[in-house]
Amino acid sequence: MSIGTSLDFFLFVAIALFAIGAIGAMTRKNMIVLLMCIELMLNAVNLMLVTFSTYYGNGDAQIFVFFTMVVAAAEATVGLSIIIMAYRNLKSIDIDMYNQLKN
Amino acid sequence: MPQDLTLILLLSFPLLGFAINGIFGKQLPKMVIGSIATVAVFASFLLATSLFSRLDGTTIVNLFNVLDFENLQINASFQIDALSIWMTLIITGVGSLIHLFSIGYMSHDEGFYKFFTYLNLFIFSMLILVLGSNYFVLFFGWEGVGMCSYLLISFHYNDAQKGIANSLAGRKAFIMNRIGDVGLLVALFMIIGQFNTLEYTKIGHLIESNKALTGGAMFFITLSLFIAATGKSAQIPLFSWLPDAMAGPTPVSALIHAATMVTAGIYLTVRSNFLFELAPFTQNIILYTGLATTLFAAFMALRQNDIKKVLAYSTVSQLGLMFVALGFGAYTVALFHVTTHAFFKALLFLGSGSVIHGMHEEQDIRKMGGLAKLMPITHFTFLIGTMAISGIPFLSGFFSKDEIMAQALHHNTFAYIVLVIAVTMTAVYMFRLYFLTFHGEFRGGDQLKSKVHESGPSMTLPLIILAILSIFGGLLNLPGLFFKNSAHWFDHFLSAGTFGLNHIHPVHLDFATSIQLMIFASIVALSVLIWAYLNYVKKGNIAKDDKDLNGWERLSAAKLFVDELYNVLIVNPILAISDFTGKIIDIKLLRNGVYALADGVLNSANISRKWQSGFLSSYLFWMVFGLIIFVAYYILKISVWH
Amino acid sequence: MALILLPLVFSLIAWLLPSAQTRLFGLIGTTINLFASLISVYGFDAQDQLFIDLGLRYVHFSLDSLSYTMIILTNAVFFMVYLSNFKQEITSKKRFSALAFLMQFGLIGVFSTNSILGFYIFWELTLLPIFLILYWFGSFEKPKALLQFFLYTLLGSLAMLLSVIGLLQLTNQQTYEALLAADLNAHGATSIWLMGGFLLAFAVKIPLFPFHTWQAETYTKAPTAGTMLLSAIMLKMALFGLLKWVLPIFDGVATEFWRWPIITLGLIGVVYGALIAIKQQDLKTIFAYASLSHLGLIAAALMLQNEITNQIAIVQIVNHSIVSIGLFLAAGIIESRLQTRDITQLGGIAKVAPRFAFWFAAITFVSLSVPFTAGFIGEFFLIKAIFNAHTLSGIIAATTLIFGAVYMLRAYQIPMFGPTKNSVFEDLSWSEILVFALLIIAAIYLGLSPKCLTDFVATSINQPTL
C-alpha cells in the first residue's frame, strides 16, 4: 500500500495526538503531566511532518523533525528545572496552586 | 470760524471737561471742578448758538472713517441742521443751567468730582446722539447716554440704607434701556439690509427716489425703531425704570430723566420721519402707546407722595403726550413740546431739588407744607413751573399742549377725549403737589423747620432763568390767531431746516375751532387750580396715609402693580429657567453625564480584569478557544466567499 | 525665525535659571517676545506672505497678516499675564515660567505653521504645559475635574488627528496652499466627515454648547494665570483654526453641511451661557459662562464665511482676549485679597478700594460692549451678519446684549456696591493698574478705529488662495 492513499489516515492520527495533548494540557493539574502533554503535541507535529515529507518525497521535513526533537529536549530540560525551582518555593507541583498572580 | 471746526470744538469741550475732572478731579477744589464742568457745557452752548445763527440747510461734517467695506461705509460724521442744532441748544442750554445748579446742590457730596465727570460725559454722549449724521453714530450716543444714566442713577451706591437700592435702580434702567437698544440694533440691521447705508440723508434720498418701498420692511424697521424709543423715552411697556431712576441725585433727574435723554426717543422718531411716513400702521401704534402711557402715568401720579416720584410720572405722561403728536405725524409739534417740557420740567425738578436740599434730603410731601414763606424764590419759580405744565393760559405749556390737542381734535376725537382726561389729571396732581408742598402748615416737625432754608444763588439763578423760559417759551410757536406774521415760527424753522420735515406740516386749525379749544383748555386748567386751592389750602386736606386710601387711590399709589406684574411674568420665570439650566441641565445632565460615561468605561475594568483568572489551565483553555475562534473565522470567511 | 524660536529658548533658560530670578526673567522674556513681534510686524507689508524654513521635513512656517495678528495677541497676552500676576507667587515658580514659555512657543507655532501636520503638532504641544500648570498650580482636589478637561480635549484632538490623516491620504498634500488648491468637494461625504473631525476638536476648545462643561470647572479650579491663558489665547486657537484652515480648505459641500448645525450650537451657547451666568455665585463661573456666550457668537458668525464678518471676528477675538484678561484679573484680585470668589460673601469693596472699583467698572463696561470699545463694533457686526443670514437667529443673538447687562452688572454691583461685608481690601498695585489701563486703552483704540485691524487682516482673510 502506498503512503499517498492513506495520507489522511496519518494526518488524522497526528491531529488526534495534537488534540489529545492540547486537551491534556488544559485539563491536567500535574506539571509533569503538562510537560508530557506538550511533548505529545510536538511529537504529533513531528508525525505530521514526516507524513508530508514522504508524501512530497523530499527530506526537508525529516531534517526539521530532528530540529524539533532537539528543541523539545531543550524545552524539557528548562521546563523541568523551572518545575523544580517552583517546587522549592511552593512545595507543590499542582498547577492550580500557582495563582497568586491574577486580575 | 468754519462750521466743522465749531462743531468739533462744540463736541470736544464737554469731553475736555470730562477728561480734566476725571484725571485731576481728586486734587482740584470743588469750586474749580464745578466751574470747569459748567463752563465746558456753557461754551458748547455758545458755540451752538453761533452755529444756530449761521444755520443754512444741512451740513455734514465728516471726522474720520470708522469702517470701510466695499458695500458699507461707516463714518464718524456729524450733521448740522435745524433739528440737531435745536436739540443741541436745549441740551447745552438747560445742561449748563443744571450744571450750575449742581455746584450748590452737590456741594456736600464726597463724590463731587465724579459727579461732574459723569455729567460732562453724559452731555458729550448726548451731543453725539443728536449731532450724528447716521444711525451708527446715533447708536454710539444712544448707548453712551444709557451708560451715563446708569452711572448717575447708582451714583450714591454707598449710601447707608438706600445704597443697594440705588445701584439696583441703575441696573434696572440700564437693562430696560438695553431691551430698547436691541430694537434699535435690529432696526439698524434692517436699514442696512434695505439701503446699504446708515446716513440719514442718503436714506432719505433713496426713499424719495423710489416711493415703491413701503409695507412690510418699513413697518418692521419703524416698529423696531419705536421699540428703541419706548426704551429710552419710558413708554409702555418699558417705562417703569424712569420712576426708579429718581434714585439718582435730583440734578440728574432734571437733566437726564426730564430734559434731555428721555427725549432721545422723540428725537429718533423725528429724525426718521421719512421712514415713519411710509409706515402708517406704526404711527397708529405710536399714537395709542402714547395715549395709554400719558393716561396711565398721569393716573399713577395722582397719589404719589414722593415729590420726585410725582414729577417722574408726570414726565412719563408728558412723553406720552409727545408720542401722541408723533403718532399724528406732527413732528414739529412734538419737538415744540419737548422744548417747553425741557424748560418747565427741568425747572420743577430743580425746584424740588432745592426743596429737598432745603429740607435736608426729605422727599415726602406729607412732611412738607408752608414752604412758601421759608423758601420764597423756590416757591415762586415752582409755581410758575406748575402753572406751565398744567396749561394755565399763556405759559409755555399751554401753547405746546394746545398744539397737540389741536392735532388730536383734527385727526381722532377719541384721542382728544383721552388727552383731555390726561391733561386734567396732570393739572390735578401738579397742583396737589404744589399746594401740599408750599401751602398749609409745616408738617415736618419744628427742629427740621428751624433748619429749612432757601438755597444759595448758584441754585436759585438757574431756577429763575428756567422760570422765565417757562413763561415765554410759548412765544416760539404761537398759534395762528396771534401775530399772523411771526406765528408758527418754530414750526417753519424746523421744517425748513430739517431733512424730510419740509414736506410734512402739522395741521393748523381754523380760527374758530382753535379759539374754542384754547378757551376750553383754559377753563379746565383754571377750574382745577381753584378746586385744588379750595381742597388743599382752604379745607387743608393733606395726603392720606397708605392705609386709609380707597380703591382707586390705592391702585394709583401702587403704580397699577406694573412692577409686580413684570416680576411675575418675566423676571421670575427667567431666574427659574436660569436656575434650572444651571443646576439641572448643566451640572446634573451634561457634566455628570460625562463623568458617568467616563466612569462607566473605566469601571468596566473591574469586569475585564476578571478574565485574567490566574489559573494556567484557564489560560491554556482560552488559547485553545482563541484557536477555535480563528478556525470559526476561517469557516465564516469561506462561507462568505462561496 | 527668532519670533518663533525665542519662547522655546526662554523656556529652557527659565528651567535652568535659579528660582530667584525667575519672576523678573519671565517678565523680561515676555516683554522681549512682545517687542520682537512688534518689530518684525513693523517691517511687514500686510499684502505679502513670509515663508520661514527651519529645515524641518514636514513642518514649515509662513507668516501672513492674520498669523501676525494672532502672534502679537499671544505675546501681548503672555506679557499681560506676567504683569498682572507679578505679585502673585505663581510667577516666582520656575516650573511655571518654563511651561508658560513652552506654551507660548506652541501657540506661536499653531498660528504661524503652514502645514496641516504642523498645525496638529503645535496644537497638541500646547496641551502638555497647560496640563502641568493646571495640575501643579490649580486647586483640583480630585484629578477627575482635571481629567474631564482632558477627556474632552483628547477626544477632540484624536478626532482631528484622524481628519488630518484622512486629509493627507486624500490629497497627498500637506501645505496650506496645496490643500487650498486641492478640491475636496469631489470627495463629498468623506470631506464632510473630515471636517467633522476638525470641528469636534474646535468645538471642545471654543467651547460650543454640549462640549463646554469642562470650561466652568476648569476655570474655577485653575490658577488665575492659567485661566487667563486658557480663555484669553488658548481658546482662540480653535477660532483661528476655523478661520484660517478648516473653512477655506473645506469650502463647499462640507461647509454647507456643517454651517447651520454649528451656528445653532453657537447660538444655543450664547443664550444658554448667558442664562446660566445670571444666577451663578462664583465670579469665575460667571465669567466662564459669559465667555461661552461670547465665543459662541464669534463661532456662529465665522461659519457664515462672510469676508466682512471674518474681519470683524478678529476684532471681537482680540476684544474677548482683552475682556477675559481683565475680568479674570479682577476675579483673581478679589480671590487673592479675600480668599473667596463667592459674590454672596462679597460686598462694599468699592468703599475701601475705589481704584479697583473704577477699573473693574471700566472693564465691566468693556465687556458690556458699550460704545467707544472694541466689543461695540464687534458685537454690532457679528450680530448683523447673523441677522442678515437668518432674522430670528439674529434677534436671538441680540439678546446677549440684555443678558450680558444682567449678569455682568450683577457680578459687578454685588461685590462692589453691596452691603458692606469686606471692610479691608488692599487697593490695586501699580502692575495691576498698568494692566487694566493697557487693556482699556487697547479696547478704546480698537473701538474708535477698528479699521487699522480689519484692513491689516483683510488680505489674508479675503484671498486665502495665493
Next chain:
Amino acid sequence: MDSIVILFITGLLGLFVGMRRQAVLSLSISILGLIFAGIAAYFRGTYISPLASYSGYIPTPSNVIILLCVVSILAVLGGFQRYKQDEEHTGDYLSLLLFSLCGAIILAQPNDMMLFFIGLEILSIPIYVLVGIEKGSATSAEAAVKYFFTGSFASAIILFGIALLYGATGSFQIIEIQSNLAIGIWQSPMAMLGSLFLLAGFVFKIGAVPFHFWGPDVYQGASNAVLMYMSTIVKIAGIYAVLNVFGQIFRDSYFFWIDLIALIIVLSMFYGYITAWKQTSFKRLLAYSSIANAGLMLFALSDILNSNILLFVAAYSFATIPLVVINQLANPTQDAIANWEGIAWKNPLVGVALVIALFSLAGIPPLAGFFGKFSLLLAAVPHLPYAAILALVASVVGVFVYLRLLILALKKPTVQTKQSLSIEQSAVLLLTTLGSLSALYFI
C-alpha cells in the same frame, strides 16, 4: 563579522568571565559585544555570513539589528543593578540575554520556516530561565512556570501551523512557499489554517488578545531587569517576524486574514487600556498597556510596504525602559503604583524622563510615540478606517491610564527627599529621553 556570531561568542565569553564573579567586567564585556554587533550590522556591507552556506538565510536588515542591540544595551544597563546583586550568576544572566538576542535577530527576518522556528525557541528559552531568576520568590517561580507552559504550548501551535503549511506547499523555504501559494494554493484549507495557526503563535509572542494571558502575570512575576528586556525585544522581534511572514508568504491571502487582524487590534486595544486602569501593580499596568500597544503594532500588517513599524517599536522601547527603571527606584522591594507618588521630585532627571516617557507612550506630539502611532495610522487608515477610529477612541482611555500615573508621580511631596541614581541608570534615562525627543528629527 556577523553580528549573530559576535553576540554568540560574547555570550560564551561572558559565561567564562562570569566565573570570575566581577559584575562590572561581565557587564562591560556584554556591552562591548552588543556595541560591536551593532557596528558589525552597520558595516556589514557585502560580507557573506558563514551561515549563508545554508540556502535559506538572508541577513536581517541592519537597522533592525541595530535597534535590537541598542535596546538590549539599554535593558542591560537599566537592569544591571539587579543582575549584579547575585554575583556568581551575573555573567550567566547576561549571556542568556545575549543568546536570546541571537534568537531575536534570527526571528526578525526568517527566510526558512526551520530557521524561523529555531530562532523563536532560541529567543524564548533563555527568557523562560531569566523570568525565574528570583529563586526565592514564589511569584517569580509562578511567572516562570506560566510563561514556560504557555510559551511551549504556543510553540507547538506554531509548529502545527508550519507543518500544515508544509503540507500545503511542500517546502519550508519562504520564497518557494510564497511562489507556490501565489499560484492559488493559498486557497487550500491547509494553507489557510496553517496561516491562522502561525498567526496565533505570533499573536502569542507579541501578546495580543486572545493570546495575551501570559503577559500580565509574567511581567509582574519577572524582575524589573528582565522586564525591561522581554517587554521590548520580544515584541520587536515578534512584530518583525509577523511582518515578514505575513508580508511575504501570505501576501496573496491578504483579504483573508486582514479582518481577523482588525478584530485582534480593536480587542487588544480596548481590553489592554481599560484593564490597565484598575491595576495597582505598575508591572501589570505596563503589561496591559503593552497588550494594547501590541494591538497597535498590528496595524503595520494593513499596509506592510508603507508603514514604518521601526519608528513605533523604537519609540515604544524608549518609553518603556525608562519607566521600568523608574519603577526600580519607586519599588525597590514591593510592587505598587502607590509608591510612585512624588517620584518625579526625587531627582530632576527622573522627573523629565518620566514626563517625556509617559507623554511619548500616550502619543502626544512632538514625541517619538506620536510619530510612531501617526506613521502607523497614516498607512492604516485607508485600509482599516473603522479599526483606526476605534483604536483612537481606545487610546483616549490609554492616555487616561498614563495621565493617572503622571499625576501620581508629579504630586509635590511635602518633604523633599532626594534620590541619587547610579551611573548606568542615569545613562539609560538620559539616552531614552533623548531617543524620545529625537523624534523631532522626523518633523
